[in-house]
Amino acid sequence: MTAPAVSSAGEAPAGLGWAVRDCWTETTRHLRALPRNPEVLAFATIQPVMFVLLFAYVFGGSISVPGFADYKQFLIPGIFAQTVLFGSSFAAVGLAEDMSKGIADRLRSLPMWEPAVLVGRTLADVLRNLITFVVMLLVAFAIGFRFEGSIVEAAAATGVLLAFAYSFTWINALVGISIGSVEAANSASFTWIFPLTFVSSAFVDPRTMPSWLEPVARNNPFTLATNATRALYNGLPPGEDLWLALAWAGGLTAIFAVLTVRRFTTTS
Amino acid sequence: MEPAITVAGLEKSYGAVDAVRGIDLEVSRGEVFAFVGPNGAGKTTTVEILEGYRTRSAGEVAVLGVDPGRGDRRWRSRIGVVLQESELERSLTVRESVALYAGYYPRPLPVAEAIAAVGLDGQVDQRAGKLSGGQKRRLDVALALVGDPDLLFLDEPTTGFDPAARRGAWEMVANLRALGKTVFLTTHYMDEAQHLADRVAIIAEGRIVALGAPGDLGSALEERATVVRFRLPPGLGPGELPSDLAGAVVTSRAPVELRTTRPTATLAALCGWAAERHLELADLEATRPSLEDVYLELTAAAAGERPEEAPAPGAARPAEADR
Numbered sequence: 001m002t003a004p005a006v007s008s009a010g011e012a013p014a015g016l017g018w019a020v021r022d023c024w025t026e027t028t029r030h031l032r033a034l035p036r037n038p039e040v041l042a043f044a045t046i047q048p049v050m051f052v053l054l055f056a057y058v059f060g061g062s063i064s065v066p067g068f069a070d071y072k073q074f075l076i077p078g079i080f081a082q083t084v085l086f087g088s089s090f091a092a093v094g095l096a097e098d099m100s101k102g103i104a105d106r107l108r109s110l111p112m113w114e115p116a117v118l119v120g121r122t123l124a125d126v127l128r129n130l131i132t133f134v135v136m137l138l139v140a141f142a143i144g145f146r147f148e149g150s151i152v153e154a155a156a157a158t159g160v161l162l163a164f165a166y167s168f169t170w171i172n173a174l175v176g177i178s179i180g181s182v183e184a185a186n187s188a189s190f191t192w193i194f195p196l197t198f199v200s201s202a203f204v205d206p207r208t209m210p211s212w213l214e215p216v217a218r219n220n221p222f223t224l225a226t227n228a229t230r231a232l233y234n235g236l237p238p239g240e241d242l243w244l245a246l247a248w249a250g251g252l253t254a255i256f257a258v259l260t261v262r263r264f265t266t267t268s
Numbered sequence: 269m270e271p272a273i274t275v276a277g278l279e280k281s282y283g284a285v286d287a288v289r290g291i292d293l294e295v296s297r298g299e300v301f302a303f304v305g306p307n308g309a310g311k312t313t314t315v316e317i318l319e320g321y322r323t324r325s326a327g328e329v330a331v332l333g334v335d336p337g338r339g340d341r342r343w344r345s346r347i348g349v350v351l352q353e354s355e356l357e358r359s360l361t362v363r364e365s366v367a368l369y370a371g372y373y374p375r376p377l378p379v380a381e382a383i384a385a386v387g388l389d390g391q392v393d394q395r396a397g398k399l400s401g402g403q404k405r406r407l408d409v410a411l412a413l414v415g416d417p418d419l420l421f422l423d424e425p426t427t428g429f430d431p432a433a434r435r436g437a438w439e440m441v442a443n444l445r446a447l448g449k450t451v452f453l454t455t456h457y458m459d460e461a462q463h464l465a466d467r468v469a470i471i472a473e474g475r476i477v478a479l480g481a482p483g484d485l486g487s488a489l490e491e492r493a494t495v496v497r498f499r500l501p502p503g504l505g506p507g508e509l510p511s512d513l514a515g516a517v518v519t520s521r522a523p524v525e526l527r528t529t530r531p532t533a534t535l536a537a538l539c540g541w542a543a544e545r546h547l548e549l550a551d552l553e554a555t556r557p558s559l560e561d562v563y564l565e566l567t568a569a570a571a572g573e574r575p576e577e578a579p580a581p582g583a584a585r586p587a588e589a590d591r
Contacts, residue, residue, distance in 0.1 A: 025371045029357060036359035102354030109349035110372045111341040
């Protein structure tokens, strides 16, 4: 992303400084609301916990993956990846709500750096995703998942997950401000995120898929991110998957942030 | 001092629909200006152009000396906006919401002062989601006020309010005036405009059809006839009335309705005639059309012009001047 200080020329009190401050103020707006909407947090954690337990116990016994003694070590990083990606869809719903209820317009009347509305939202989403992740991690530990590598590798894996999810937050932000209806935004996000996460290496090895589906799954950027985090959590070398996953995250963030900001700041 | 708002020849079309068809107006500093009109008259479109939310199709606009299309951060910090529809962050308290918004302005008012100005002192720690409709709207005004703007836009501040909430909102606008703020408000209630505003513009079909102080709008009506209404005793018809009633014209027979531009003379002649004959005129009354009537008449007339579609040259009213 380019430096944001261009939008209102010389009038800005401290250029980049106020843009950063506005983004932070917007982030705190969401963060302050978060603990007061326990139902949101509950939904954001119960579903992932359910997924961890269901997949681990329902499929856990019947699936074995070469190279992994315990399917849980293979599966759980996949569920982490899927869950944080699902979490990115909150941006679509939240922004659609802001747009349809006039909150976005209200905020635009303020002397703020306009994209702060979007940046604040996406940053707050990272934090909520992190909370979800921690809850999931605790459950995973409880059922026997372990970091097989170093703590640094585990931290790196988590970083890749969140960075990848962040890039998808921007895609969802664009969906949200374009659709403008909460219900539509919700289903719009899931119609593509769901297949994206299943046609991947998250739950099974793509080599077990039909031959026409396998290359799709193998080249899915989500597969790259899953493979990289899975390798790091298991103390294995992530190879080029790590760099490719990060490149996807950076590229998607750059492209979709620009598109979203442009769409958001255009008046009619 | 430069005016707070100047608008000349403003037009806005959405595709084939002309929402605003040539508006001229000027609002002075410290003035409370009301924009009155029915739904779809172009009120909100105009306000949104002034606020910088919408582009315009034609015309010149300056708000605090700046084209709203190019309003920068400093300009925006000098205006406060209360939109027709906007929700608040439901889970934040009144104080938190106001403090949050204050954070965006270079020189905000003390949070407590903004809250007091809208009369929400008693609800500072209540969450926005728990406020009544009227209180939410007032919080919205406090949020617009906390940046200490010179100019406030209030788009339909009382629509959907019960009478008590409306009175509360009126007091609040009076407070804003006392603070020296310029206020530009829209409403579809003529009585509200009359009560609150220094000047009123009546807008219909995207044009201003009348503009002036509420009192002046009233005197524009002097031209319009006062209606004298009464019943004649059985057996008598309007034909029996004296032929000269100071130029009054009979417009209805039972009850008899006269229209006159000289009500005193008409009544004197009428009552003299009746007293001489020992007649009692039942239900005698004389009424001037209220501002509400004028408003309805003007907006109905504008709606009637609509089918002509093209801006008929000769049909223009004085207020919408040629441009």
